[in-house]
Each structure stands twice: as C-alpha cells, then as structure tokens.
Amino acid sequence: MRPGDRQAGRRPGLPNRAYRSLLVATAAIFVAVVGWYVLSIVVQARPAFSALGVSWIFQKVWDPTHNRFGLLPFILGTLETTAIAMVLAVPIGLGSALALAHLVPDRLKVPLSTMVELLAAVPSVVYGLWGLIVIAPVFRSTVEPFLSTVFGWTGLFNGPADGVGLLLAGVILFVMVLPTMVAISRDVLAVVPLEQVEGAMALGATRWQVLRKVVIPGARTGILGGFTLAIGRALGETVAVALIIGNSPYIAHSITSPAATLASLIVNNFGEATGTELSALFGAALVLMVIGVVVNAAARWLVPASALSSAVPVAVG
Amino acid sequence: MASALAFDAPSDPMLERRRLIHEAARSSLRRRALTSRVAVGVCWLCLGIAIVPLVAVVAYVVAKGLPAWSADFFTHVTAPEGIPGGGVWNAIVGTAEIGLISTAVTVPLGLSCGLFLAQSEGKVAAAVRFTADVMTGVPSITIGIFGYIAIVKNFGYSGLAGAFSIGIVMLPVVIRAGETAFRSVPPSLQEAALALGARNAVIARRVVVPTALPGVITGVFLAVARGLGETAPLLLTIFGNQYMQWNPTKPMDALPLVIFNNSSQPYADLVQIAWGAALLLLAVVLMLNIAGRVAAAVLRREKR
Numbered sequence: 209m210r211p212g213d214r215q216a217g218r219r220p221g222l223p224n225r226a227y228r229s230l231l232v233a234t235a236a237i238f239v240a241v242v243g244w245y246v247l248s249i250v251v252q253a254r255p256a257f258s259a260l261g262v263s264w265i266f267q268k269v270w271d272p273t274h275n276r277f278g279l280l281p282f283i284l285g286t287l288e289t290t291a292i293a294m295v296l297a298v299p300i301g302l303g304s305a306l307a308l309a310h311l312v313p314d315r316l317k318v319p320l321s322t323m324v325e326l327l328a329a330v331p332s333v334v335y336g337l338w339g340l341i342v343i344a345p346v347f348r349s350t351v352e353p354f355l356s357t358v359f360g361w362t363g364l365f366n367g368p369a370d371g372v373g374l375l376l377a378g379v380i381l382f383v384m385v386l387p388t389m390v391a392i393s394r395d396v397l398a399v400v401p402l403e404q405v406e407g408a409m410a411l412g413a414t415r416w417q418v419l420r421k422v423v424i425p426g427a428r429t430g431i432l433g434g435f436t437l438a439i440g441r442a443l444g445e446t447v448a449v450a451l452i453i454g455n456s457p458y459i460a461h462s463i464t465s466p467a468a469t470l471a472s473l474i475v476n477n478f479g480e481a482t483g484t485e486l487s488a489l490f491g492a493a494l495v496l497m498v499i500g501v502v503v504n505a506a507a508r509w510l511v512p513a514s515a516l517s518s519a520v521p522v523a524v525g
Numbered sequence: 526m527a528s529a530l531a532f533d534a535p536s537d538p539m540l541e542r543r544r545l546i547h548e549a550a551r552s553s554l555r556r557r558a559l560t561s562r563v564a565v566g567v568c569w570l571c572l573g574i575a576i577v578p579l580v581a582v583v584a585y586v587v588a589k590g591l592p593a594w595s596a597d598f599f600t601h602v603t604a605p606e607g608i609p610g611g612g613v614w615n616a617i618v619g620t621a622e623i624g625l626i627s628t629a630v631t632v633p634l635g636l637s638c639g640l641f642l643a644q645s646e647g648k649v650a651a652a653v654r655f656t657a658d659v660m661t662g663v664p665s666i667t668i669g670i671f672g673y674i675a676i677v678k679n680f681g682y683s684g685l686a687g688a689f690s691i692g693i694v695m696l697p698v699v700i701r702a703g704e705t706a707f708r709s710v711p712p713s714l715q716e717a718a719l720a721l722g723a724r725n726a727v728i729a730r731r732v733v734v735p736t737a738l739p740g741v742i743t744g745v746f747l748a749v750a751r752g753l754g755e756t757a758p759l760l761l762t763i764f765g766n767q768y769m770q771w772n773p774t775k776p777m778d779a780l781p782l783v784i785f786n787n788s789s790q791p792y793a794d795l796v797q798i799a800w801g802a803a804l805l806l807l808a809v810v811l812m813l814n815i816a817g818r819v820a821a822a823v824l825r826r827e828k829r
Contacts, residue, residue: 219722219723219724219727220724220727221723221724221725221726221727221730222724222726223724223726224724224725224726226726227724227725227726227729228725230637231637231638231640231641231644232641234634234637234638234641235638235641235642235650235653237634237638238634238635238638238653238656238657238696238697238700239653239656241693241696242656242660244671244675245667245668245671245693248671248674248675249667249670249671249674252670252674299571300571300574300575301571301575302571303567303568303570303571303572304568304571304572304574304575304576306568306571307568307569307571307572308572311565311568311569312572322818323576324579325814326811326814326815327579327582327583329747329750329751329754329810329811329814330582330583330754330807330810330811331753331754331755331756331781331806331807331810332754332756333754333756333781333784333785333803333806334582334586334754334784334803334806334807335582336784336785336788337586337784337788337799337800337803338581338582338585338586340788340789341589341788341796341800342585383578383579383582386575386578386579387579390575412550414557414558414560414561415561415565416557416560416561416562416564416565417557417561419564419565419568420564437662440662441662443664444662444663444664444665444666444667445664446664446665446666446756446757446760447756447757447760447781447785450785451785451788451789471664471666471757474666474670475666475757475760475761478673478760478761489670490670490674493666493667493670496664496666496667497663497664497667499664500662500663500664500667501659501663503662504658504659504661504662504663505655505659507662508655508658508659
C-alpha cells in the first residue's frame with residue numbers, strides 16, 4: 209500500500225486513501241441500515257411497553273377488544289413448533305448427513321449434495337402451499353385419528369383432528385429446515401482428516417465405530433452450529449406456518465390443536481391493527497428479532513466460517 | 526522361530542497385552558459388525574426419509590402447477606372475484622421489478638462491502654462480518670416490519686417498499702458471498718500488481734474482481750434467488766394489487782403474495798393459480814441457482 213502513495217497524480221485509478229474511504233463508507237452504510245432496523249422496531253414497540261408494563265409479554269390472554277395483548281400463547285407456539293421440527297430433524301438430519309458424507313458411493317455424492325443444496329432454496333411459501341393443500345388433508349383423515357387412537361392415553365394428541373395445527377406446522381418446518389441442516393452437517397462431517405479415519409480402520413474399527421468415535425466427535429461443534437441455524441430458521445418462519453398452524457390465539461392443550469406463533473400472529477393481525485395492538489405487534493416483532501439475533505449469534509460462534517457458506521447461500525468453490 | 530516366539534510370549538508383557546487386545550477385538554467382532562450394519566442401515570434410512578418429502582414437494586408443485594400454465598396464465602392479470610380464469614401477469618411484473626430494483630442496489634453496495642471485509646483485518650471488520658452473518662438469519666418478517674416502519678408509514682404501500690425490504694434480506698447474503706469470493710484470490714496476484722505500481726483501486730478492478738468473478742456470480746445469483754422467494758417482507762410492504770401496475774411507487778402484486786393469498790381460498794381455480802405461481806417461482810429460483818453454478822463453471826474453464 210505504501211509504495212502507491214507516491215507520484216499519485218500520474219497513475220490511473222482512485223488514490224488509495226479515497227478508494228479505502230469508499231469501501232469503508234459502504235460498510236458504514238450497511239451497519240447504519242442494520243442499526244436503523246433495530247432501532248425502528250424498538251421505538252415502535254415502546255408504546256406497548258409503556259401502556260402495558262414489561263410483564264405483558266408473558267401474559268396469557270390475547271384479546272384486542274379488551275385491550276389485552278399477552279404474547280405467551282405465541283411464544284409457546286413458536287417454541288413448540290420448533291421443538292417438534294427439531295425432534296424430527298436432529299436424528300434424521302444427522303443420519304442423512306452421515307450417509308451423504310461417508311456412505312454414499314463417490315459418484316452419487318456430488319449429484320445428491322447438489323440436490324440437497326438446491327432444495328434448500330425452495331421458497332418457504334411453496335412449502336406452506338404444499339402443507340396446506342396436500343399434507344393437511346392426510347393429517348386430518350389418517351395421521352391424527354391414528355395418533356389419537358394409539359397414543360390418546362398420553363393426552364398429547366387429543367385436540368380436534370383438523371389437520372392444521374402445531375403438529376402439521378412442526379412437520380412442515382422439519383421438511384423445510386432439513387436441507388439447510390444436512391448441507392452444513394455434511395460439510396463439517398466430510399472434512400474429518402482422512403488419516404484419522406484410516407488410522408481407526410487400521411485398528412480394526414467397524415464402519416459405525418469410525419463414524420461414531422472419529423467422524424462425529426471431530427465435527428461436533430459444526431453439527432451443533434448447523435442445528436442452531438436450523439432452529440433459527442424454524443423460529444422465524446412466517447408464511448408457511450401462518451398457512452398451516454390454524455391461527456388460534458389460545459395456549460394449545462395438545463400437539464394436534466391449532467395454535468399460533470409470533471410470526472403468524474404478526475402476519476394475520478397486521479392488516480387491521482391500530483393503536484396499542486399495532487404497537488404490541490411491533491413488540492412481538494421485537495421479541496422475534498431478539499430471539500433471532502441470539503440464536504444466529506450462537507450459530508455463528510459455533511460454526512466455522514467455511515461451513516456456513518453452504519448454509520447461507522454463499523458462493524462455494 | 527515360531528517356537529521361540531511362543532516360548533517367549535507369556536513372559537513378554539507387551540506381547541501378552543497384544544494378545545489380549547486381539548482376543549477382545551475378535552470376540553466382539555460379530556457384535557460390532559452387527560451394530561455397525563444396523564447403524565449404517567439407519568443412516569441410509571434417514572437419507573431416504575429426508576429425500577422423500579423434499580422430492581415430493583417438487584413433484585407435487587410440478588404436477589399441480591403445469592395444468593395451470595396456459596397462455597392466459599402468463600398474459601392476463603388477476604380475474605375479478607367470481608370470474609374464472611385470469612393470470613398472474615401483474616404479479617410477474619411486480620416480482621421482476623422488485624427483483625431488479627433490489628438487485629441493482631444491493632449488488633454494488635454488498636460487493637463493495639464484501640471487498641472491504643476481504644481486505645480488512647481487525648475488530649471493526651470482524652464486527653461488520655458478525656453483523657452480516659447474524660442478519661442473514663434474522664426472521665424475514667421482522668425485516669418486513671422494518672420496511673413498513675421505514676417506508677410504508679411515510680410514503681404508503683408500494684413496490685419500492687417491497688424492494689427495500691427484499692434488498693435488506695439480500696444485502697448480507699451478497700456481502701458474505703462477495704467476501705468469500707474475494708478472499709479466494711491468491712495474495713501473490715495482488716502483490717504482483719502492487720509491485721508493478723498499481724493503485725489499490727486498479728488492483729481491485731483489474732485483478733481481484735475478474736479473478737473472483739465466478740464465485741461472485743454464483744453468490745449474486747443465489748442471493749437474488751433467495752430474495753425473489755421471500756414472502757413475509759412483501760406481505761407488509763407491497764399490499765398486493767389485482768390490476769396491472771408498472772409504477773413501483775404504487776402498490777404492486779408479486780408471485781409469493783399470489784401463492785400465499787390464493788392458497789387459503791375456498792375456490793379451486795384460485796388454488797390452481799397458486800399452484801401455477803408456485804411452479805413459476807420454483808422454476809425461476811432453481812434456474813437462478815443452477816445458472817449461477819453453471820456460469821461460474823464456464824468462466825473457470827475459460828480462464829484455464
């Protein structure tokens with residue numbers, strides 16, 4: 209950089225200092241926009257906090273006509289759908305990532321991995337449409353009656369068999385986050401040093417022992433980061449969930465009951481909301497934003513930057 | 526020799542230990558092999574379970590969407606309520622304009638910010654990088670809310686408000702894609718240009734950007750694909766419009782919005798329009814993904 213500073217007038221291009229300032233300025237614009245984003249939501253949510261106190265977030269009743277705007281049902285709905293999705297996605301995602309990284313024959317690896325990455329790009333509203341029109345009727349006619357006769361004694365599946373509800377939302381979220389999770393886990397599982405794998409094999413370890421004792425421990429933080437990113441995506445998913453969760457502002461008493469999440473609450477009530485209700489919706493957005501930032505910061509902290517590249521659609525290789 | 530070894534063996538603790546390990550490994554081999562076979566089978570099963578629904582989504586969209594594709598579907602605007610037929614031409618125009626505007630703004634801004642990150646070390650750059658990473662995963666509905674507060678509250682619903690929100694979804698993706706691509710440029714190339722007396726701006730334009738171009742193109746295409754598929758930010762910003770609207774300062778329609786609004790309608794022909802729009806959106810998004818990869822591969826090959 210230093211040598212370029214002399215004889216500045218004669219050579220083509222911006223002077224180094226001006227060029228550098230230009231780059232810094234664009235970064236500053238980005239940071240300023242992010243700051244604007246955070247601040248504007250905080251400011252718009254403030255009336256709700258001053259009108260209702262801080263505890264309103266954890267109150268149980270959402271009833272705009274009586275000026276009650278408790279967010280607890282929606283926070284629970286958000287956590288429950290995400291939990292259902294992750295209970296399914298963690299074992300199945302890990303298993304298929306292992307298969308994709310180490311079991312699939314070499315000539316299938318690239319096509320299958322590319323397919324998974326392409327599927328991660330399918331817009332979420334398409335999953336919502338599919339869940340509502342194709343899967344919800346199957347849930348209504350087959351899956352939910354079956355669950356309530358077989359597992360009815362647990363009390364978990366006693367809700368109305370409408371098809372739509374927490375369970376359907378959780379299952380569709382599971383399908384949605386799966387490609388993201390498999391793509392990241394596959395990347396971190398595939399980079400385990402070959403020497404370690406060969407060493408374990410030479411010691412007489414079976415295929416599964418190699419996977420469990422060598423491959424998985426080496427990739428543990430990366431896998432965890434992938435799961436965390438998937439959790440973030442499931443928590444914040446809006447349109448797919450809004451279509452299939454049934455949108456009921458009460459705390460669900462069973463897994464098959466209709467419910468609502470923070471995001472679906474915002475989408476469904478935004479059009480008609482005014483005054484304190486509108487501010488309460490901004491408050492819901494604030495809660496969602498805080499959750500999103502915390503979860504993604506955790507994921508960023510866990511996943512090596514290189515592995516993130518396939519999660520977030522970023523150029524690879 | 527063998528007899529000498531056998532004679533020595535019991536007295537040599539190393540060999541004794543080796544024998545014990547060998548026996549333990551052999552006696553457990555059957556159990557371990559069985560466990561391994563079952564576990565590997567479970568992994569394969571997981572892969573199957575994972576692939577079936579994902580392929581089913583695409584297959585359903587193609588099977589249900591293709592019948593909706595007619596000449597009217599692409600050339601007519603939304604039909605008035607109760608009248609069958611109609612198309613999504615207004616939504617196609619809306620999506621195209623919103624996509625073009627947000628791409629035109631975020632790509633230069635994002636790539637230049639990516640260049641900054643690629644050429645900077647230290648705490649400030651790390652903080653910006655961290656911000657970009659977190660922003661890629663922030664729930665997009667909150668970005669829609671931001672678009673509403675920042676634009677709609679002041680200027681009303683419009684295509685531009687939608688483009689603003691979509692741009693904010695795309696920006697961090699472009700930044701990180703750009704940084705990854707620019708970082709892959711060998712330092713030796715840049716040092717050679719520096720030694721020839723080139724200024725940093727010239728090095729960026731003549732060396733860094735051309736070398737990183739394949740990666741940049743892939744990244745930009747993926748970012749655009751992601752932006753076009755976003756629905757939640759549009760729901761709160763562009764309002765929807767069943768008439769033709771070319772002016773982006775007015776409320777517009779967009780394909781994701783058509784899918785979302787039509788899918789919960791009780792009329793079969795409206796749901797069919799939703800399937801057709803889903804197929805179109807899916808096709809565009811997948812094309813952009815594939816085109817980005819292919820373009821990068823072609824560019825790389827040409828360079829050699």
